[in-house]
Amino acid sequence: MRTFHVEIIKPSHYDRQGYVIQWWKAWIPSNSMASLFAIAKDSAARKVLGDDVDIEVSAHDEMTMRVPVDEMARRMKQPGHSGIVALVGVQSNQYPRALEIAKQFRSQGIKVAIGGFHVSGVISMLKKPTLDLQVAIDLGITLFAGEAEEHFDSFLKDVDADKAQEVYNYMDDLPDLQGQTIPLLPKNIIKRYDGILASFDAGRGCPFQCSFCTIINVQGRKSRWRGADDIERIIRENTAQGIDKYFITDDNFARNKNWEAIFDRMIELREKEGLGITFLIQVDVLAHKIDNFIEKAARDGCHYAFIGLESINPDNLMEMNKGQNRITEYRKMFQAWKEAGIITYAGFIMGLPGDTPETIKRDIGIVQRELPVDLLEFTMLTPLPGSEDHKRHYDAGTWMDPDLNKYDLENATIKHPKMSTEEWQQTYQDIWTWYYTDEHVERMMKRNKAYGIKPVKIWRGVLQIYGAMAFEGVHPQQCGYFRIKDRTQRRPERPRVSALRFWPAYIAETIAKYATYGAYAWRFHRIRTRIQKDDSVKDYTDLAITEVIDAEGEDLEMFDLNESSMAAVDKAKQQADARRDREEARVTQAAE
Secondary structure: OEEEEEEEEEOOOEOOOOEEOEEEEEOOOOHHHHHHHHHHHHHHHOOOOOOOEEEEEEEEEOOOOOOOHHHHHHHHOOOOEEEEEEEOOOOHHHHHHHHHHHHHHHOOOOOEEEEOHHHHHHHHHHOOOOHHHHHHHHOOOEEEEOOOOOOHHHHHHHHHOOOOOOEEEOOOOOOOOOOOOOOOOOHHHHOOEOOOEEEEOOEEOOOOOOOOOOHHHHOOOOOEEOOHHHHHHHHHHHHOOOOOEEEEOOOOHHHOOOHHHHHHHHHHHHHOOOOOOEEEEEEOOOHHHOOOHHHHHHHHOEEEEEEEEEOOOHHHHHHOOOOOOOHHHHHHHHHHHHHOOOEEEEEEEEOOOOOOHHHHHHHHHHHHHHOOOOEEEEEEOOOOOOOHHHHHHHHHOOOEOOOHHHOOOOOOOEOOOOOOHHHHHHHHHHHHHHHOOHHHHHHHHHHHHHOOOOOHHHHHHHHHHHHHHHHHOOOHHHOEEEEEOOOOOEOOOOOOOOHHHHHHHHHHHHHHHHHHHHHHHHHHHHHHHHHHHOHHHHHOOOHHHOOOOOHHHOOOHHHHOOHHHHHHHHHHHHHHHHHHHHHHHHHHHHHO
């Protein structure tokens, strides 16, 4: 018997000091890792390399552990052993770290492949490897573009036969998802995430054309979905491991054409069998207009909804090809989610061509006063490889920062027409404090109690989302609990600090950071406790949570930002008048 190892690694990212970002527990699980782990285990069970070959599969998320490179290499170099190291789900900001890990394995003669959004996005949009990808090819690293469900068996056979190609490009051959191997990780890996959180994709693809988005060019603009039976299998397999919390990773679950059948099956599992399913989904701003969508999401156990708000300025929305976002729908939309008892969590992009520190601060103030959104997550407009923005700049020869490690949505990677790089960067740091003021956090708690939602959910959310940037210095999507910093795991361009210097500084930094963090948490715990005990807060109201009667006729600052705002409102009024005229004509015709 021979043994073939499939070692799956989800790489992390370097922080600003060049250290690998790692945590005692991370917040967001990798669905790419779960998908490939399950696909590889299925290939192993079917003996795709022959009856005389055992395929052993392991998964490692570098966000939660140090990858044992030397130990893994020794296993694969034993007599009768071989295999492949697969770096999965590699985003652009993770590519430098992925390449460094790959180099360590290649120096020991181990075969390596890199796949994920960076490789797939570049090949999808530019049709050929960029210099950073060519470096990998020159090192003998295989690039895998596309999805593995229908191609992994043949890939393994090529690797085992020493016939692996330089590039596997399956971007024009994306699979249907019904009946495919379901994403699944064992509990010993899942328990490394916050609240023992699993993930799955119920579908892939999005019909919209947002210029900053890579997903539409990597996963396609056509909705591909799993069947309700597939989702039930995912839930039952995880339930057997004691797991019932999920991050549904569809970029836009509201545009999954099978959403209702999936929701109905999940409702059945919750209400008839008592399975305690809870989850977070990602949707667009018009999801509330889909009949029964929010109602069924709430019955399913949706506790959080991430919404692609992005901006309240129509000029910015137009710049991003975000025409589906209608500012006249914003208040009604957020109120619909709140009335269902769901915490709203929205994305906000700053750094559009017309932005200045003053306009951004103005817009944040309007959001605080006029929209009942809960948690906001801020990102810089970034030309991510795989997006239309990146392709446009690449073709035009526009300067973009060559350091992919900075493409994490929190660093300026392109020149701004109205702000210097330093000013843009400072504004990004400031925007978090502009939104998460003490006054506004208390206001959010009061609004939620008025909706019948416990303020403790806001307290926890603020500690995570604001706390990630304020105390850990990283975006919430890269964060976790208790930062682990390994002095030997540093970007090769940076010098290794001696133990005598590193450890005292690291310990002092950790104590100071978590003492400050703890004081912040305690202060708002006391405020939260006070609000929770105050029955009069149930009657709290303000403009944001006042019921919307005539959305187009409201007197809002958001509607008077600029000419585009006023034009958007006028257009919405005309459309509303036309709908009313059609309805009146229909009623009159029916009466006759």
